[in-house]
Amino acid sequence: MKEQNYPQAGERLFHSTLENGLTVYYLPKADYNRTYGLFTTNFGSLDTRFIAPGSKKMSHFQEGIAHFLEHKLFEKKEGDVMYKFGALGAQTNAFTSFSRTSYLFSTRENSFECTELLLDFVQDPYFTKENVEKEQGIIQQEIQMYQDDSDWQLFAGLLSHMYPDTPLAQDIAGTPESINAITAEDLYQNYEIFYHPSNMTLFLTGPFDVSKMDDFVRNNQAQKHYTKKEPIERMALEQTKVKSGATKTLDVAMPKLALGLRGDDRLATDSRTLMRYKLSLSLFLDLIIGRTSKRYETLYNAHEIDDTFGFSFDLDKRFHFFSITGDTKNPKKLSETLQEAIKSYKIDSDFNAAHLELLKRDMLGEYFSALNSLEYIANQFSTERYDEINFFDLPEILSELTLEIISKHVDSFIAEMKVVEYTILSQSSEMN
Structure with missing residues (x-):
């Protein structure tokens, strides 16, 4: 078992890789009275097409199968x-996301x-024709x-137009048609491939004795037999053309705008560079349109945006994008304002060193x-883990960021980005 210290975060992390390939992390918290466990497999809604270990044939399964499997394991x-x-x-x-499925417990006792129950129930599938049909x-x-x-319709509509004809365009839960097509055999096939310990991570944090817990987990896993498996060959997202300018009419009080900025899917392989890239782009929009920016204040005071306005940056090994959403009386005008702000960020008065240090x-x-x-x-550790760099490295990497570093990453993103507008119109505005 290895120990890694993170002085800036004030944490000690212990790490083991078991004989069956399971990766285990322990974060001791002596001053807490609760233990939290998270058992995660690298299997999400994107993984509907893949080449299984030992096979040369492409497997293709229904949308929503990862989420369906999550439900049935209980x-x-x-x-x-x-x-x-x-x-x-x-x-x-x-919960199931685009790229992972996690099972958790939280307890003050036992x-x-x-931990034993978490490991045992996830590693013991039980699917039948009857319980699949019920689910x-x-x-x-x-x-x-x-x-x-x-x-939800706004965000789903944006994704479907930003990544058309890919699994990202589909609901994580699938569609009624895809769900009806899933069988117990499909679930077992996907389980055998994606729920192998070598494709999974266990994270435990709480006031337990690390050495005793590690012995306990090792003993639990030693009683189960797994054959060694080669890595899964996952399919990259297709480089499809984005679709912009789509609208939908719903019963909403005010129109809703979603502006998506799709990045180039070829990302850096160095984990430190990847974390620096994510933090740089996360800070970027905060600098020019965040709540501490002059532009946000101007738009808010002009009633072009309200408290629903927000944005996020999502990054995975297979995709990354910005999504900017909010209610607005004039979606087209707001979209033009935001796009202009992004493209001309270098002359923005809010893109300065003092503002960056504040953020x-x-x-x-x-x-x-x-x-x-x-x-x-x-949950953040499970999401923010890039090989040897993880969530606890954030303070150190954040301290390294300068306007020059951020600008370099932003320029790289903007040079390849694809812009998508998706709008939900109110029925009253449609009639007008």
Whole structure:
């Protein structure tokens, strides 16, 4: 077991790779009374086309299968695993993203028993024709629930036009048609490929003894037999042309704008450069259109934007993009203003060293405040991990950033970016 110290974050992280390939991280928190566990597989909604280990043939499965599998793992022959966690005094849940699926527990007691239950239920699938058919109806109701959410519709519409004809254009949960086509055999095939320990990570944080917990996890895994597997060959996202200018009419009080900036999918392979790139671009929009910028104040005072206005930067090994969304009375005018601000950022009065230092301090403040949450630490660590660089390296890498470094990364992004507008119009504005 290896130990890594992060002085700026004030954390000690222990790391083990077990014989079956499972990667395990332990973050001791002696002053806490809660243990949090996160068991993650590198398998998400993007992974519908791949070449399985030992095969030369392309496999193609239905959209939504990763999310479907997440739902079904909780159901066993003897009942729902959630009741077992409840009996231990713990809470449990799971979630699926574009590139990963995670199962979790949070507890004030029985941390070893909860860790064992987490490992055992995820590593013991039970799918039948009957329980798959029952789940199809449940997931279809979940899909319909999101269809009634205009903000979800806005983001989903943006993705479908920014990455058309790719898995990113599809709902993580799939469609009613794709869900109906999934079988128990499909679930078992995907499980055997993506739920091998070598494709998974366990993160545990809390007031436990690290050495005892490591022995406990090793003993649990030693009792299970896994054959060694080669890496999965995942399909890159197709370089499809974006579709811009689409609109949709819904029953909303005010039009909604989504502006997407799709980056070139060829990213740096060096993990430190990748983290620096992500932080640079995350700070970039904050500098020129964030709440501390003059442009934000001007737009807000002119009632061109309101409190719904926001933006985010998403980066994965297979994609990265900005999404800027908000309610606005004039979507076209706002889009033009934002695009002009991005392209001419170098002459923006808010793109200056003093403003950057302010935002870096704010980011660090939020970072250290969030370190009080075990859930936040575990989830961010799972997301912000680029080989040897991870979430705990953020303070050090953030301190290295200058306007020149940020400008270099922004210029690289802008040179290749593809711009997409997607608008939801209110029925009243459509009639006008």
